Structure formats: C-alpha cells, structure tokens
Amino acid sequence: MAKAKYLEVAQIILDRIKDKTYVAGEPLPNQEILANELDVSRLTVKKALDGLERKGLVYKQSGLGTFVSSDIPIQSGIDSPANMFTGLKNLMGTDNVRSNILHFSVEFPNEQVQKNLSLKKTEPVYNILRLRIVDNQPLIIEHTYMPVDLVPDLSEEILHSSIYNYIHHTLKLKFGHAYRKIKATKSSEYDQKYLMAKKDDPMLELEQIVWLTNGQPIEYSTSRNRYDQRDYTILENTRF
Structure with missing residues (x-):
C-alpha cells in the first residue's frame, strides 16, 4: 500500500x-x-x-x-505522541508496519465493553487481538473492541492493513474526541510470548475510548508494549 x-x-x-x-x-x-x-x-x-x-x-x-521548532534534546526514536489518533501505520509509515492477527471474532460484549461502548448486551462487537510489528520487530499487542453496526464488513484483509484508514476513508467516519490512560503494569503470558518480555519486565499499557463526532463511542482498546520499546510524549502548545 x-x-x-x-x-x-x-x-x-x-x-x-x-x-x-x-x-x-x-x-x-x-x-x-x-x-x-x-x-x-x-x-x-x-x-x-x-x-x-x-x-x-x-x-x-x-x-x-x-x-x-528548535530541537527537543530529550526526544528519542521510540517516542509516540500520546495525543495522536491516526493509527500506527500512519504514524510510522506504511512500508515498515505489519500486523499478525492473534484473534478475530464477533461476539456479544461483556459488562465492561457494554459500558465503555454504550452498548446493550445484545449488540455484537468485534473482538480483535493483533501483534503490531515494526521493522520486523514485535512492538505492540493491541486488544480492540468495536461495534459491528458502526464498523460493518471488517475483514482480516483490513486488519492486516489499517483499521483507521478503513474507518476514515471507506466508511467516511471521523473521530471527535478520545480518552486515554497510560499506566505501568506487569508482563503477561502474551507479553512474554509475543513481545519477548521477561517475567519481571514492566509494561506500558495504553487504554483508550474513541468517540465519533456525533458522540458515539467506536473503539475501546488497550495497547501494550515493553518499557524499553516505546515512550509516550505530550507536546503542549501554549499560546497566551
């Protein structure tokens, strides 16, 4: 692409x-x-x-x-803006990013997903687990839930490419706002298996809910990476 x-x-x-x-x-x-x-x-x-x-x-x-701007001395190659919602492929470029699908199903949401996506228990969601690989190195495990009604016809082909590009360019939907929470956590079996994390390695977990411009929540997800592979940054543009 x-x-x-x-x-x-x-x-x-x-x-x-x-x-x-x-x-x-x-x-x-x-x-x-x-x-x-x-x-x-x-x-x-x-x-x-x-x-x-x-x-x-x-x-x-x-x-x-x-x-x-002047150079930012503390900036590094593993920085990722915490307020960017363009998707990993658009952030990193399309040539060096690929996805391995670890799980993909349609199911009814549990109570947490119902609450975060404002859904009824009878409204189906996609349950997507992907390993994101950059420059042939495993970087992130993403676990994503999306309402089937808002994101119809999602396929494995799209999951291997870019879900956000499909939402923005094919479905013509626009993001309005998002909530993000970043925290440190312990490594899981998935982290150890797919991200080559050690049992005692700390992990960075980003949890987010994304809403459309009409106020409908379209995504609830968590992204996990090893402490030494990705940082999150915030640049404040203060104008008085």
Whole structure:
C-alpha cells in the first residue's frame, strides 16, 4: 500500500528541516506556496503540518504562519505522541508496519465493553487481538473492541492493513474526541510470548475510548508494549 500523500509531504518538509533548508525559528513557506510547489491540495499540506506540529517539529503562530521548532534534546526514536489518533501505520509509515492477527471474532460484549461502548448486551462487537510489528520487530499487542453496526464488513484483509484508514476513508467516519490512560503494569503470558518480555519486565499499557463526532463511542482498546520499546510524549502548545 502506498504511503498517504500527506505523509509524503510531511517527510519532504522534515527532510528540509534536517538539512537546514528550513531553519529553526524561521517561518515555513505558506500552505498555498507549498501546495503549488508539491502539486497537492492545501488540505494535504495542512494535514502534513498538523502531524509535524503534534511531534513538536513545527509550531504555529496565529496570523504569522508556521515556524520550525528548535530541537527537543530529550526526544528519542521510540517516542509516540500520546495525543495522536491516526493509527500506527500512519504514524510510522506504511512500508515498515505489519500486523499478525492473534484473534478475530464477533461476539456479544461483556459488562465492561457494554459500558465503555454504550452498548446493550445484545449488540455484537468485534473482538480483535493483533501483534503490531515494526521493522520486523514485535512492538505492540493491541486488544480492540468495536461495534459491528458502526464498523460493518471488517475483514482480516483490513486488519492486516489499517483499521483507521478503513474507518476514515471507506466508511467516511471521523473521530471527535478520545480518552486515554497510560499506566505501568506487569508482563503477561502474551507479553512474554509475543513481545519477548521477561517475567519481571514492566509494561506500558495504553487504554483508550474513541468517540465519533456525533458522540458515539467506536473503539475501546488497550495497547501494550515493553518499557524499553516505546515512550509516550505530550507536546503542549501554549499560546497566551
């Protein structure tokens, strides 16, 4: 699958930041200029800049444009923005991410899933367990529940690719807001088997509920990774 166009634009801008074509503290060309130069829409440029801003690489000043940020000294290669909801493939790029399906079924929800997804006990959900692999290394175990009515025709082919791309581009659904809780926990048998965690290794667990713009919850999930393989970061854009 080809990389999304806005990710290609983001990579071009990132490369220019790295080679000092765009210098820290200086404004980037405006969206219209970048769109014309790269032969894409202004919306594509905006999505690219929004993604770079979430990573702390650029910042926006109202009425002045988008500027290159100074380097973040504590940033590392395993950082993942805690407020990004584009999916792992869109975050990491499509070429180096794949999924192994550990479990996929349709079933009636238990009490916790009913509560988190505002469902009745007779409303079926997908129960999805995937091992996410990046650069041929196991990185994350994702356990996801989604209402069948909101995400129809979900298939193993989609699970091997990107559920979020299917939701956004095929079903034309948009996320409105999300709740995320990150905590430390002990390794489980699944962590030890699939993530090569040791029995005493601490794990990072991200638990989340995602709602659509109409207020309907569409996802309840947990994601687990080893303590030494992924960090979660938050960049605060404070404007006074």
